[in-house]
Structures are given as structure tokens and as C-alpha cells.
Amino acid sequence: MSIAFEQVSYSYTPLSKRQKKKGETAKYALKNVSFTLEDGEFLAIAGHTGSGKSTLTQHLNGLVHPTEGRVLWNGLDMADKKVATQARGDIGLVFQYPEHQLFAASVYEDVAFGPRNLGCSEDEVELRVQSALEAVDLDYEKLRDVSPFELSGGQQRRVAFAGVLAMKPTTLVLDEPVAGLDPASRADFLKLIGSFHESGMTVVMVSHNMNDIALLADRVMVLNEGEIVWLGSPDEVFMHFDELRAIGLGVPHAQRFAKEMRELGFPLEEKLYSPESLADAIAARLKSGEQS
Amino acid sequence: MNIEAIFGRYISKDSPVHRMDPRAKLLLALLFMVMVFAAQSYFTLFVAALFTFGILAFSRITPRQAFISIAPLAFLIILTALLNIFFVQSGQVYFQLGILCISEGGLSQALFIAIRLTLLLLGMSLLTLTTTTLDITDAFEHLLRPFKRIGLPAHELSMMMGIALRFLPQFAIELRTIYRAQISRGANFKTSTKGSIQMMTSLIVPLFTSAFRHAETLSLGMDARCYHGSEGRTMLRELSYERRDAIGALYIAVGVALVIALDIVIPLLTPAIAALFGITL
Ligand SMILES: Nc1ncnc2c1ncn2[C@@H]1O[C@H](COP(=O)(O)OP(=O)(O)O)[C@@H](O)[C@H]1O
Ligand SMILES: [Mg+2]
Numbered sequence: 001m002s003i004a005f006e007q008v009s010y011s012y013t014p015l016s017k018r019q020k021k022k023g024e025t026a027k028y029a030l031k032n033v034s035f036t037l038e039d040g041e042f043l044a045i046a047g048h049t050g051s052g053k054s055t056l057t058q059h060l061n062g063l064v065h066p067t068e069g070r071v072l073w074n075g076l077d078m079a080d081k082k083v084a085t086q087a088r089g090d091i092g093l094v095f096q097y098p099e100h101q102l103f104a105a106s107v108y109e110d111v112a113f114g115p116r117n118l119g120c121s122e123d124e125v126e127l128r129v130q131s132a133l134e135a136v137d138l139d140y141e142k143l144r145d146v147s148p149f150e151l152s153g154g155q156q157r158r159v160a161f162a163g164v165l166a167m168k169p170t171t172l173v174l175d176e177p178v179a180g181l182d183p184a185s186r187a188d189f190l191k192l193i194g195s196f197h198e199s200g201m202t203v204v205m206v207s208h209n210m211n212d213i214a215l216l217a218d219r220v221m222v223l224n225e226g227e228i229v230w231l232g233s234p235d236e237v238f239m240h241f242d243e244l245r246a247i248g249l250g251v252p253h254a255q256r257f258a259k260e261m262r263e264l265g266f267p268l269e270e271k272l273y274s275p276e277s278l279a280d281a282i283a284a285r286l287k288s289g290e291q292s
Numbered sequence: 293m294n295i296e297a298i299f300g301r302y303i304s305k306d307s308p309v310h311r312m313d314p315r316a317k318l319l320l321a322l323l324f325m326v327m328v329f330a331a332q333s334y335f336t337l338f339v340a341a342l343f344t345f346g347i348l349a350f351s352r353i354t355p356r357q358a359f360i361s362i363a364p365l366a367f368l369i370i371l372t373a374l375l376n377i378f379f380v381q382s383g384q385v386y387f388q389l390g391i392l393c394i395s396e397g398g399l400s401q402a403l404f405i406a407i408r409l410t411l412l413l414l415g416m417s418l419l420t421l422t423t424t425t426l427d428i429t430d431a432f433e434h435l436l437r438p439f440k441r442i443g444l445p446a447h448e449l450s451m452m453m454g455i456a457l458r459f460l461p462q463f464a465i466e467l468r469t470i471y472r473a474q475i476s477r478g479a480n481f482k483t484s485t486k487g488s489i490q491m492m493t494s495l496i497v498p499l500f501t502s503a504f505r506h507a508e509t510l511s512l513g514m515d516a517r518c519y520h521g522s523e524g525r526t527m528l529r530e531l532s533y534e535r536r537d538a539i540g541a542l543y544i545a546v547g548v549a550l551v552i553a554l555d556i557v558i559p560l561l562t563p564a565i566a567a568l569f570g571i572t573l
Contacts, residue, residue: 063472093476100466101473103497113494117478149501163477 003037003060003091003171008069010055010226029055031226032069037171037204042197044213044234045206047223048248053206054096056223057175060204061091089118092169096176098160099153107133107151107159108144114167132166133159135199136192154185161192171202178212190215214238214252214272222249235272254278301361301461302424308536309351310422314431316537317423320544324415327548328408335558336551337407343547344411344418351422361421362413369409376402429454433522434531447522459506463499470498 010030029052037043037060047053058064059071062084073091076083095101104110111129120128133140136158143151148159157177164172177193178186194216197203207213213220213234220237222230224247230237238244238251241259250256254273261282262268268281304310309317324344331337348358382397420428433450440446471481474494481491 058472061476063475088476088478093473095469095473095476098473100502101470101498102501103494113474113479113490114477117480167478 002039002074004072005033005035005059006070006072008033008059008066008071010052010059010064011067014067026067028067028226030059030066033226033228034069035221035228035231037202040200040202042203042205042216042218043221044217044219045204045221045223046208046210046213046249048208051223051247052226053223054175055226057093057173057204057206060171060173061088061093063093089167090169091171091173092164092167093173094161094164094175094177096179097157098164099148099156102148102156102160102163105147106145107138107148110148110159111162111166114163118167128166128168129162132162135165135196136162137188138162154181154188157181157189158192165196169201171204172196173204175206176208177205178207178209208249210238210244210250210252210255214255214274222247238272239270301420303353303357303421305352305422307350307352307422309347309418309540311534311536312422312540313531313533313537314423314427315434315531316533316540317419318428318431318435320540321416321419323541323544323548325412327544327551328411328415330548330551330555331408332555333558334404336554337404337411339554340547340551341407341411343543344414346543347415347418351418353418353421358414358417358421361417362410365413369406369413372409373402373406376405425454425457429457430527430531447525455510459503462506463503466502467495467499470495 008030009028009032011026011028013027015024015026033056045053045056055064059066059078062071062073062078065071065079071078073083073087076087078084078087102110104113108129111132112125115125115128129144130140133143138155138158143155143159148156151159161177174193178189181189190212193203193205197216205213205216217234219232220230220234221228222237222244229243229247230240238255241251241256244251251259252273254275254277258268258273258278258281262270266282267285273281327343328340331340345355348355377394377398378392380398380401381393381395383400384396385393386396386399387394423431429450432453433446436444436446436449474491475481479491479494481495
């Protein structure tokens with residue numbers, strides 16, 4: 001199910017008519033953003049703090065409406081309340097630090113909140129809770145009656161993910177899903193998110209870690225001060241070393257390493273590397289150097 | 293609606309009112325309340341209004357800013373006015389439907405109370421618009437100090453007030469995020485009747501856990517900085533009364549005196565004036 005942004009601009013403090021007449025200009029959190037989210041893709045949104053990433057994610061399920069422009073879900077304008085309500089069953093939005101929104105007395109009750117709101121029968125709710133908890137690698141039998149507040153931070157976040165997955169969305173939007181995690185759980189969560197995508201979900205992930213993005217994304221959108229600077233495949237976007245640096249972002253470690261090697265005169269192709277493929281390329285280059 | 297624009301957030305300006313001693317402002321705010329409540333007639337209310345707008349002018353806060361800051365509390369004014377319209381019944385009846393009755397006395401009383409409340413809110417928001425919360429809590433502590441002898445924990449009380457004020461906007465922001473997150477999970481806060489208690493807990497429990505989380509971090513931070521209450525604590529800026537504070541006090545005192553005097557004098561004089569023009573009351 002596609003979501004299309006048509007020249008979306010958003011201001012937290014829109015101007016009154018009088019201010020407009022005076023010629024004041026509003027401060028926009030999003031400026032003229034147009035793109036289409038394709039079915040089944042993994043889109044990463046990168047940008048410096050305050051560049052409008054969270055604002056954009058909240059447009060994706062109709063929580064906020066554009067000041068100018070439209071957001072279409074299957075061709076329907078999400079400014080319509082009914083459309084937005086419908087869309088929320090289909091587009092799961094996981095906020096930043098979602099574990100801060102847990103509230104129920106047991107893990108089961110918390111995860112069941114979404115499906116119950118959708119009006120599922122109790123049998124259906126139980127099925128969904130079980131499969132959602134399994135999808136986030138939590139033990140359903142062991143944890144179902146445990147209070148979510150007794151779990152570790154990482155487990156709490158898994159429960160919060162399950163709470164959204166239980167609504168069976170076809171699109172999953174994640175706002176900085178690995179923020180504040182230790183390196184080990186980070187890797188676990190990224191793998192988990194990768195597995196959601198492999199199971200056929202469309203995934204939108206906000207991150208400012210370029211390594212994570214390079215690892216997972218099909219497409220990368222770079223935001224700066226509310227505007228799309230680049231939107232394209234990771235290798236297209238990560239070409240722009242210096243420009244990315246200038247707006248406070250980096251490039252993946254492997255990419256930077258390759259660039260520095262190139263500048264030192266070591267011949268390497270200009271393309272996207274993962275740490276593994278870079279190691280292979282260097283080894284291959286060294287080997288062929290020895291032979292000649 | 294922007295929920296962070298809470299009643300009277302500090303607006304930084306360079307004005308005599310901003311520079312006044314916060315203790316003086318706090319005390320004068322009380323005196324200001326006396327003035328507004330002392331006004332018993334439209335005429336003296338008008339005088340009180342003149343004094344209010346006088347302060348507004350001195351503080352360089354535009355009337356627009358002042359009214360915007362009390363706009364979130366407009367419902368209070370409207371509610372009070374409505375109650376007065378329906379519960380005060382005297383004079384000519386304009387409209388009657390069952391037990392609902394709108395009379396001349398009710399309307400007049402409602403308008404009077406609405407103006408009085410507006411002035412009151414304007415005055416109070418002027419205090420917070422021109423004084424940082426840090427200054428207000430400082431002033432609060434200073435004014436409570438004399439009561440320390442009878443065992444009142446002045447410093448602790450003002451510290452608590454400062455923390456509460458500091459976290460109010462924070463919780464407003466967090467509440468909005470939680471609200472949106474639960475909406476994203478299909479929560480329906482407007483029309484849902486079944487499970488509406490669960491809807492409320494889905495907002496309140498996260499809000500409280502967040503409050504406890506903040507409290508823990510805060511107490512840890514205070515311990516780490518060796519916070520030990522008011523004993524032996526010095527101030528970065530010692531408060532001192534200046535000439536402008538005396539002028540401010542004089543200004544409000546004149547206002548109170550004028551309002552009270554006029555209210556006493558006018559009823560006494562009315563028959564005399566009437567007699568002067570040969571009108572019989
Ligand atoms: N509730 C709000 N009220 C006013 N301005 C806001 C609010 N939330 C965010 N902003 C502003 O909008 C811009 C984009 O913020 P946000 O979308 O949160 O950025 P990001 O998620 O990329 O850090 C920032 O300049 C921020 O200051
Ligand atoms: Mg953000």
C-alpha cells in the first residue's frame with residue numbers, strides 16, 4: 001500500500017493571515033517534501049537532530065497534517081480523519097523510546113491494546129499477541145503475565161515493538177529504533193528490523209547512524225533543515241562525502257576507509273562497501289598486486 | 293493548540309518591570325489582587341483596568357502577548373460568566389425556558405465578573421511573563437524565611453515549587469507524545485465508551501513512570517553535585533530592593549487607595565450630585 005507525499009510543508013507555528021500580510025515568514029519543520037514510499041522497500045531517513053525526521057514520520061500515519069501539500073494513502077488524503085484512522089491499522093508507527101509508552105499490568109495486556117482497539121475478538125487477540133511476541137524473539141509462555149516494568153530496557157522495547165506489530169501493519173515506521181541501546185542489543189535490534197523487512201513489510205527507519213543505514217536500506221533520504229537533500233540508493237547518497245559532513249552527518253565507516261585508501265593511492269572502486277566486501281576488495285587488490 | 297504555551301511563559305524584555313526585585317513583584321501581585329477585588333462598581337473596575345494596562349505599558353509586553361498568555365484560561369472566565377448568567381436572577385427577565393432564565397441582573401453580574409477575572413489573570417500572568425521561574429522561586433524562599441523559626445522548610449518548599457514549575461512544560465510535551473503513540477495503536481480517546489478507563493490509564497501510567505524516572509535522575513544529579521539543602525548556601529545574585537521597587541509599590545498602592553476611596557465616595561456623593569442637578573433618585 002503506497003504512501004505519497006505531495007509537496008508537504010509543515011510548520012509547528014503557522015502564521016495567521018495578519019502575520020502573512022505583514023510579510024513575516026514561518027519557520028518550517030518540513031519544506032516541500034515530495035516522495036513516494038514503494039511497497040516492500042526499506043527506506044532509511046537520515047538527518048541531523050532537528051532536521052525534521054520525527055515530524056515526517058508523524059505525517060506517515062496522519063498524526064499531524066501538512067500545513068501545505070497532501071499526504072496520500074492509497075490515493076486517499078490522510079487529512080480526512082476517517083482515512084487517517086483506517087490508515088493507522090495499516091501503518092504501524094513506533095515512536096522514539098517506545099518503552100516509555102508501556103502502561104499495562106502485564107506484557108499480554110499491553111500488546112493486546114492495539115488489536116483490541118481494532119475490534120478483534122479475544123481469540124484473534126490472543127493469536128496476534130502470541131505471534132507478535134514471537135516475532136520480537138520474546139518467550140510468550142514465560143513473559144505473558146509478567147509486568148512489563150520488571151523487564152530489562154531492551155526487553156521493554158521489544159514488548160513495545162510487539163505492541164505495534166500486533167496490529168498487523170503492512171508498513172512499519174520506526175523513529176530512531178536503536179537510540180540509547182548498548183552495542184550488543186543494537187546489533188540484535190537491527191537484525192530484528194531486517195527480519196521484519198524480509199517477512200515482506202515495508203519499513204521506514206529513522207537513524208543518524210550511516211553504518212546501520214548502509215547495512216539495511218534499499219533507499220536513503222537525507223533531510224536537512226526540513227528539506228530533502230538526497231533521495232536515492234545508498235551508493236548514490238554515500239558518494240557525497242563532503243556534503244554529508246557539511247550537514248553534520250558522516251558516511252559509513254567502510255566507505256570512509258575506502259575513500260582514504262583511494263586518496264593515498266590505493267586503487268579501489270567507487271562503490272558502496274560493507275566492512276566484509278571492503279576487506280575482500282582490498283585482499284583481492286593486494287593479491288593481484290603480488291602476482292604482477 | 294500549542295500546549296506548551298502555558299499560562300504566562302517568561303518573555304525576555306528590557307523593562308523596569310522586568311528589572312524589579314522578584315520579591316517586590318510577588319508582594320505587589322498580592323496587592324494587585326486586593327485592588328481588583330476591592331473594585332465594586334463598573335467605574336472603579338475601569339480604574340483598576342487603567343492601572344493594569346499601565347503596568348502592561350511599563351513592562352513592554354504587548355497587550356496581544358498578554359492576552360495570548362491568558363487565552364488557555366479563557367474557559368474559566370466563560371464558565372464563571374455563564375454560571376452568573378444562569379444563577380443570578382434579578383431585574384428584568386429577557387429570556388426564559390424552563391428553569392433557565394436570563395435576567396438583567398444576571399447579565400450585568402456576569403459581565404462584571406468576567407472583566408474582573410480577566411484583569412486578575414492579566415495581572416498574574418504579567419508576574420510570570422516578566423519574571424523567570426528561578427527568580428520567582430528565589431523570591432518565594434526569601435519571603436518564607438521569617439517563618440523558618442517556626443519550623444517551616446522555606447528552602448525545601450521553594451525548591452519543590454521550582455522543580456514543579458520546571459517540569460510542567462516537560463510533562464505537557466511528554467503527554468502529547470504518549471497521546472500520539474497510543475493513537476497510533478488505535479486508541480480512541482474521543483468517542484470510545486467501552487474501555488475508556490483503559491484509555492485513560494494508557495496515558496496516565498506512562499506519564500507517572502516518566503515522572504518517577506525524572507525524579508530519580510534529578511535526585512541522582514543533585515547528590516552528584518553534593519546538594520545539601522539551604523545550609524551554608526550562597527546566592528549568585530543577592531536580591532536587593534531598589535528605587536524602582538518603591539515606585540512600583542507606590543503605583544499599586546495608589547491604585548488600591550483610589551479604587552477603595554472611589555467606591556466609598558461615589559455612593560455617598562451620588563445623592564449630593566443628584567441633588568445638585570435637581571434630580572430625584
Ligand atoms: N512540538 C514542537 N513545537 C515546536 N517546534 C517543534 C516541535 N517539535 C519539533 N519542533 C521543531 O521542528 C524541527 C524538526 O524537529 P524534529 O522533527 O523533532 O527533528 P528530528 O526528529 O530530525 O530531530 C526542529 O527545528 C524542532 O525544533
Ligand atoms: Mg526525532
